[in-house]
Amino acid sequence: MKIKYLLIIYLVIGCLTANSQSILIEAESFTNTGGWVIDQQSMDQMGSPYMMAHGLGIPVENAQTRVEVAKRGKYRVWVRTRNWVAPWNVPGAPGKFQLLFDKTPLKTTFGTTGAEWHWQDGGTVQLNRRKVDIELHDLTGFNGRCDAIVLTKDADFIPPNESDALARFRATHSNLPKKPTLAGEFDLVVVGGGMAGVTSAVSAARLGCKVALIQNRPVLGGNNSSEVRVGLSGLIFQKPYPNLGKLVDEIGPVGYWPLWEAQRDPEAERSKKILEVIENNPEKKIHNAGPKSNYADDKKQQMVEAEENIELFLNTHVFDAESSGGKIISVTGRNIVTGKEVKFKGQFFADCTGDGNLGFLAGADFRMGRESRAETSEPSAPENPDDLVMGTSVQWYAETPGKSSFPECPWAVQFTEETCQYLTRGDWDWETGFYWNQIEDIEYIRDYGLRALFGNWAFLKNESKEKDTYKNYQLKWAAYIGGKRESRRLMGDVILKEQDLREKTAFPDASFTTTWTIDLHYPVALEGFNEEPFLSEAKHVKIEPYAVPYRCLYSRNIENLFMAGRNISVTHVALGTVRVMRTTGMMGEVVGMAASLAKKHGTNPRGVYQNHLNELKSLMQKGVGRNWYK
Known part of the structure; x- marks a missing residue:
């Protein structure tokens, strides 16, 4: 493990010193990701994996790395990010975060603009040391995302965003081998x-x-x-x-369906072992959206x-x-x-x-x-061919650690008493993206699932007629990798x-x-x-x-x-x-x-x-x- 860790540090520092005018820092290569997670689901579409602050409404721990710059002085800062709820034209920007240099944040708050991935201008920073500590500081816990950071001494330079030009820029400013x-x-x-x-x-x-x-x-x-x-x-x-x-x-070996099989034939050796495991670990009966150990x-x-x-x-x-x-x-x-x-x-x-x-x-x-039914002769096929598919699930569950709050989410899906779901577990049927391309549009599909989850939970906790029932519940887990x-x-x-x-x-x-x-x-x-x-x-x-x-x-x-x-x-x-x-x-x-x-x-x-x-x-x-x- 230590060898792998040192390898990552070498790669990050190596790519950063390759060009003194413009320095590229890939967020996913931070030496310490803290509470941020790496999301690669849409890397073929947007050009890269990225880091995301998936904190269920609680700000996550800072991600940290160290950068070695060739020259001290003033650098202009660009951060590739987006306001992930902007495609729905809703108020607010839940994915806010800051960029810290040696513990001091830039004045710019990132993740606040742009429905698409783009380079947000972060202003300038004075770097007086050759080795600088950089941190991603989450402000909300609501899925802020950062793809990359560019530091440049060229005040007029704007990093490319078009896919082919961006790929060339990445290749030029990395210190990776030219061939695999x-x-x-x-x-x-x-x-x-x-x-x-x-x-x-x-x-x-x-x-x-x-x-x-x-x-x-x-x-x-x-x-x-x-x-x-x-x-x-x-x-x-x-x-x-x-x-x-x-x-x-x-x-x-152990889960809902083996339990069902074991009950059919309880005298079989395998059945006895399954029943024994479940008796000692009753949580194993939870099929979907269960504790981590079940999987x-x-x-x-x-x-x-x-x-x-x-x-x-x-x-x-x-x-x-x-x-x-x-x-x-x-x-x-x-x-x-x-x-x-x-x-x-x-x-x-x-x-x-x-x-x-x-x-x-x-x-x-x-x-x-x-x-179509004409093509396949299947009784359940539609009259005409279409693009409808089975969707992607974003599962979740809540537990009762004691009284907890949850913020209002005006940017999320909005619910009423008639439309909200009175639940503490979102199972397989929390499913989105039926009319979207499950490959090209996976970030949108997953994000809509998160908006539905957060909006429903905010309504249950803050506005519903049963909010007292939910006051001791707290979101424990939600998927950020879509279940397709x-x-x-x-x-x-x-x-x-x-x-x-x-x-x-x-x-x-x-x-x-x-x-x-x-x-x-x-x-x-x-x-x-x-x-x-x-x-x-x-x-x-x-x-x-x-x-x-x-x-x-x-x-x-x-x-x-x-x-x-x-x-x-x-x-x-x-x-x-x-x-x-x-x-x-x-x-x-x-x-x-x-x-x-x-x-x-x-x-x-x-x-x-x-x-x-x-x-x-x-x-x-x-x-x-x-x-x-x-």
Whole structure:
């Protein structure tokens, strides 16, 4: 840990001394982030990760770093930031913060102007020492954000804001290598560290593949991490391959659905262990938006690190793919803290990003939104195709530490007695962004979820007829990483449809089993509520357990690309059942098996189906997991 810390200090100071006229300080590279968090969700759209003060209305601890300047004297200060509520034309600027130089704040308050990311003028500062301590000082706890800081001795200089010019400016004023370093050559490169990514990597590694697992957050788990806190759903241990799911069970053995399974068969050894754990830890019964420990970030990482054939790369966002002749050669990732770029060469690749990011970069065929009934013949499809998708959840919960206050939030969504939600926990149905692009507009979508949460809570605490009931409650946790359900779906040799599920279409390459209902979410229109929907309703179509064809797990036009997760080859309607995370985890188990066979036989994912299907079936029958309860 100490070595990593010193490395960050070196990178920050090194990039700052490269140009004496203009000094660029990337906020995410501060040596001490304090209470600020790093958000990379929209870095492909706005050019960089950024720091955010996610304090739930309580100012967070200062972020700190030390800058070495080449020359003492007067510097003009620019800060790349925005007023994050300005897109809604509402009063106020909740994300206010100050910039401190050697403990002295500039007169300018930042985060107060501009609906878009831009450089806010901070005036000038006199720097009389070569080494200067800089701090980000949050004033509100309401998600102020800072991308970067520029100090310049050129009084007329304004940093560029247009994306290409800004990228060139960043490259010029950093001290990073001009070319990415090579991480190595791998049999399988897995991009995305959610449940599907973890199981893909571990399955392939246990079967002899050299694997790189790349995740753009500091923790593994995706929606099942402590950052998003969605419980694991879907049944495992199903026919025709009842050993599929053992690996999923190793990673996440205890939660709402295992409790339900344990109660069905209370005499089984696994059931007894689950019931024992829950009896000693009753909070484990909380499925979504539960305590951090329910989501076992450390267990996932320990499990991956225990596999000698896996190299794990956290905090690394893949932004480029090199392809040739319909085949991926390598991918390049950028560390979201240091900015360092790393290249990964591979024989096979697996897109487990959820958003289909790798497939998109490589030119894979994909779909977004809803297909028409005329195209798919699905009973639940709309008459005409459209862009409606299932949304992103910003979950939250409150606890009772004692009497607490919460500020008025005129910039948040405004509620009345008729529209407010009398709750202390926002579950899966706090969902936004149904009509927006879940990739391009994710910052807006997440921010609207925060506005709804803060507005509802402010009304409950300060104005509602039941405010006395809520006086002892305090917001304990809210997600700032959006919990997505749907965006790109990468097209494979088979596109699973609703009628396949309803009519139990038998495919020769039946593999993992989906058991969840066809569970599609739609926005709720509250009477008397004039802003965008922030709640969803679920409409269910019950199905029997159904084994999904393996051909949904690889790209139809990128010959060495697997996929596992919510971005596999299905229609919008069929996505409603396969998207839950025990099911996506089993997808990963199958992908790892297929990758091992592709390596063994010198073929590609399609070739595994065409020539080695019986061997894949044998692996699926055997499974790669171990019993966690023994």
